[in-house]
Structure formats: C-alpha cells, structure tokens
Amino acid sequence: MAEDFLYFIWQFQYFRNTDLRTEEGETLRVIHPGYRNPDSGPDFTQARLLVGNVEWVGTVEAHIRAGDWLLHRHHQDRAYDNVILHIVWEQEAVVLKRSDGSTIPTLCLSQRVDRSLLYRYQILLAESGTIPCAGRIAEVEPLRRTAMFDKVLLQRLERKAAGVTSLFRNAGQDWEETTYQLMASAFGFQVNAEPFEQLSRQVPLKILHKHRDNLLQLEALLFGTAGLLPGTQPDDYQAALQREYNFLSVKYQLAARQLPAHSWKWARLRPANFPTLRLAQFAKLLTYKNSLFSLLIETDESAALLRHLQVNPSAYWQTHYRFGKPSDTVLATLGQTSAENLLINAVLPLLVAYSQHKDQPEYRERAVALLEQLPAENNRITRIWQDLRVPIQTAFDSQASIELYKNYCQAKSCLSCQIGVNLLKGFSKTIGI
Known part of the structure; x- marks a missing residue:
C-alpha cells in the first residue's frame, strides 16, 4: 500500500x-x-x-x-x-x-x-513488463494517452528550462554567455558534457569573441585549455595551434585553467563523437558573426536551425578524428541526428527559459512547434513504447515518452499518471463504485 x-x-x-x-x-x-x-x-x-x-x-x-x-x-x-x-x-x-x-x-x-480495487492496483504495480501497464495500455483511449504526453512534455521542458535559468543567473544574467555554456555542454553529447561545460567556464565567451574572425586562434584557445594539444611530434597544424595557445594563454592568464587531458572520455565512442572533432565543430560554430543567442531564439523553422548547427570544421578536421591520425573516411560535418539532438536538448530549453524570463509565451509555443517539426528520436525508451504500439512519430512524442518512462513508469507512479488512473477508474466502474 x-x-x-x-x-x-x-x-x-x-x-x-x-x-x-x-x-x-x-x-x-x-x-x-x-x-x-x-x-x-x-x-x-x-x-x-x-x-x-x-x-x-x-x-x-x-x-x-x-x-x-x-x-x-x-x-x-x-x-x-x-x-x-x-x-x-x-x-x-x-x-x-x-x-x-x-x-x-x-x-x-x-x-x-472495495478490496478488488486494491487488488487490481497491487497487480498493476506488480507487473514485470517494461512498464506497469504494458499489458493493458491498449485499453486506454488515445485521447487520454495524448493528454498525459502533453502534460509530461511540458514538465520536461520546464524542468530543463529551470536548469537554463540557473545557468543564466550564474553567467551574470548574460544570455549570450548562457547560450555559449549551454551549447558547449550539449556538444559533449552526455558522455563529454561535463568537461565541455567546465571548458566553457574556463574560457569565457568575451575572450573567444575577440578572436572569432580567426578560427585557428579559437581552436588554439579551446584545444589548449581543454588539455588536448599533443605534447610530442606535432605536425604543422598542431605546432601552429601550440604557438597560438602559448601566446594567448599568457595574454589571458589561461594556463592555470587548463583541464587535465584525462577529463575527456574516448572509450566506446564512435570516431564521429570523439571530443577532438566535436570541439573543432564547436569552434567553427563560434565564428558566427552575429548573436548566436538571437539566431537560436528567433529562427522559426527547424530546417533553418539545423542548417546553422551542421557546421563544417577547419580543413585539418576534414581528414582527422584525432591529432596526428589521418583518416580517409572522416564524417567531419555535424550529422543530422546530432544537430537534432542539439536542438532538442539545448535550443528548445533555452527558448522556454527565455519565455519565462520575459513572460512571453510565444517562445514556449515556438519550442513546442519545433518539437512537432522534428522526427522522433530512436533510442531504447522510444522503442519500448513503439513495441507497445504507442505511436512515436515526432520529437514531441519521443521527448514525452522519455519523460513519462523515467519519472512515472520506472517509479511506478501509476496514480500520478492519467493513463494509470484511467485504467483503475475503468476497473472501478466494473465493480460498481
């Protein structure tokens, strides 16, 4: 009980x-x-x-x-x-x-x-399927299921927006710096999110903005402070980065801020997710001449946003995943799925946080509309729902299904879920309550 x-x-x-x-x-x-x-x-x-x-x-x-x-x-x-x-x-x-x-x-x-109602509730919680109501979810009216998806999707957006708001406060209430730190963390794609976030705090955006017309210097600042510049047998590109970093780290007093190289994770990553390539892509994004924050919150169409995010790094990273190891098959451009991931996990929470800050609901509405324009994510959780014949067609659906699974199904909070309540309410009618 x-x-x-x-x-x-x-x-x-x-x-x-x-x-x-x-x-x-x-x-x-x-x-x-x-x-x-x-x-x-x-x-x-x-x-x-x-x-x-x-x-x-x-x-x-x-x-x-x-x-x-x-x-x-x-x-x-x-x-x-x-x-x-x-x-x-x-x-x-x-x-x-x-x-x-x-x-x-x-x-x-x-x-x-009625003890039958209690018994049915206990049976529901005792289900050993992927979710407690796996055997009966087909009985739930689609409208009820949709209402719960709507509810948890907004909860997810608001929870992520709260994280952005906290970042905004810590960044001196500067939306440009907030956007930079948020995008840096997102470029870590979970596995390297933490060192990316640490790097963005060690190298403030105001320093990078002074060099955004020079991609080599941007890369030197980022790779050097990240602790990723090789120490021996450098090629011409590496040597150029080291020279720039030696000068700029003294100019901006960055040497003491350098991250240890072991902060970065490589194991079980596909080469396209190696932190070196991701950092090169991030450096290229920072060469954008205008306000990155304004670009991200004012662009209405997902296709246009994705084009801006799918950057091509510098020439060296067209043929390398790591320093000193050329490859003939480098996927240098940020892929479509990765760009969609950035949009979902960074840009849309930014929109919702800004909506709350300015008390302008149209930005939150734009975030929801963008989710409806994007295809559904394909991961372990979304496949669970699809196996149960729950339609997961857009990123709106996939984000809602992830939130529902993690915060309701896994916790067996069935009576805080409209789907679970609907199942028990339907049962209660059969026993005459």
Whole structure:
C-alpha cells in the first residue's frame, strides 16, 4: 500500500460514503474533496466538508497510518493548521492536534474501499513488463494517452528550462554567455558534457569573441585549455595551434585553467563523437558573426536551425578524428541526428527559459512547434513504447515518452499518471463504485 492509492480513492471518492463518521464519532459529508496539491504542504487544498453541523473549508492530509502525522512533525508545522480532515488507511490510538492544540478529525478508509480495487492496483504495480501497464495500455483511449504526453512534455521542458535559468543567473544574467555554456555542454553529447561545460567556464565567451574572425586562434584557445594539444611530434597544424595557445594563454592568464587531458572520455565512442572533432565543430560554430543567442531564439523553422548547427570544421578536421591520425573516411560535418539532438536538448530549453524570463509565451509555443517539426528520436525508451504500439512519430512524442518512462513508469507512479488512473477508474466502474 502506498499513499498514492489513498490520494486516488479520496480524489475520485472511490469508497462507500454512506453514513460517514469520523473516528471521533461525528457525522461527515464530503461536499468537495479538494484539489491535489503537487507542492509542499497538505495533500489536498480547497476541500469543503460538513462535519457535524458545521461546514469547513480547508486542506486535507493523507497518511497510511494515523501516527505518521506525528512522525512527519505536522503538529509542529503551521502550514498544517488549516487541515480540516486527516484521512488514513490504518487507524491508531492517537489524538492528532494542530499547533494551536485543537483536534483534527480523522477518517479511516480501509473498511470502505472495495478490496478488488486494491487488488487490481497491487497487480498493476506488480507487473514485470517494461512498464506497469504494458499489458493493458491498449485499453486506454488515445485521447487520454495524448493528454498525459502533453502534460509530461511540458514538465520536461520546464524542468530543463529551470536548469537554463540557473545557468543564466550564474553567467551574470548574460544570455549570450548562457547560450555559449549551454551549447558547449550539449556538444559533449552526455558522455563529454561535463568537461565541455567546465571548458566553457574556463574560457569565457568575451575572450573567444575577440578572436572569432580567426578560427585557428579559437581552436588554439579551446584545444589548449581543454588539455588536448599533443605534447610530442606535432605536425604543422598542431605546432601552429601550440604557438597560438602559448601566446594567448599568457595574454589571458589561461594556463592555470587548463583541464587535465584525462577529463575527456574516448572509450566506446564512435570516431564521429570523439571530443577532438566535436570541439573543432564547436569552434567553427563560434565564428558566427552575429548573436548566436538571437539566431537560436528567433529562427522559426527547424530546417533553418539545423542548417546553422551542421557546421563544417577547419580543413585539418576534414581528414582527422584525432591529432596526428589521418583518416580517409572522416564524417567531419555535424550529422543530422546530432544537430537534432542539439536542438532538442539545448535550443528548445533555452527558448522556454527565455519565455519565462520575459513572460512571453510565444517562445514556449515556438519550442513546442519545433518539437512537432522534428522526427522522433530512436533510442531504447522510444522503442519500448513503439513495441507497445504507442505511436512515436515526432520529437514531441519521443521527448514525452522519455519523460513519462523515467519519472512515472520506472517509479511506478501509476496514480500520478492519467493513463494509470484511467485504467483503475475503468476497473472501478466494473465493480460498481
């Protein structure tokens, strides 16, 4: 038994509500159960109850055991002074009081809930499939599923936007610097996101902007501070980078900021994802003459954004994945899938964060529209949904399916999910609740 189930039966009133009485013996009628509170504080707000002959308006708190009220120290928390009912599954011989000493009515629900409903809930959680409702998801109306995808997609965008907002504050509320650091982390493509992010903090954008007309100097600043310049047997290109870095690192006092070479990960990476090539591509992107931030937030079409992101690095990196090791088959241009990944994981959260900062919802709407223009991602999680015959057609669908799987399905938070609630509500009708 989990508190989620208690929230579910109270929210939808799936219990026998005839001759309701509190544990203190007073009659009880539920005028409105209230609204589920997703934030801290009591579990339901704006509830309306008739206790005895008095109508109460306030909050409702739910626990498995009555004593959990004391365990969680709610009796010492003024935020719980407005609780008008404590609902529990197991009653205990405790008298609950608010911080002012007044008694809180308690309602025990364990004897009022059909055991078949509890059994079905337990079966749902015990499912060993890829997701708890794998065997029954086909029963859910597409409209319900779509509504849940919409909900979790917005949650995902807002959560990522919160990270961008934090970056914005740490970057001195400079959107250009924020964009630079955000894109640097994204160019690490998860495996090398951390050293890319560290590098962007060690070499501020204002330094790079002074040299964006000279790609060799940009590369020298980045490769040198990244700790990736080879120390022995340099070819002409490497030697030129080293000379530029020796001069610029003194000019900008960068030597002490150099990352250790072991920060970068190479194992099990395809050559196209080697950090050297990614860094060369990133350097080329930074040669863009105008505001990169403005470009990314003002361009409406995904195709145009992708063209800007699919940069060609300098000539050396047309034939190399690593320093000193030429190759005849270098995929030097940032690929379509990689550019889409940058768009999804960096540009769109930037749009949503800027939308919130400026209180201009059109930027968030543009982010959602761009997701609908992009093809669905192909990964382990999206394939799980496709195997269950859930259509994953656009990046909107794939991002929503990833969020749903990670934050609801894996945690078995079925009763916080409209799909799981819909399945149990449908079952409750068959048993006459």
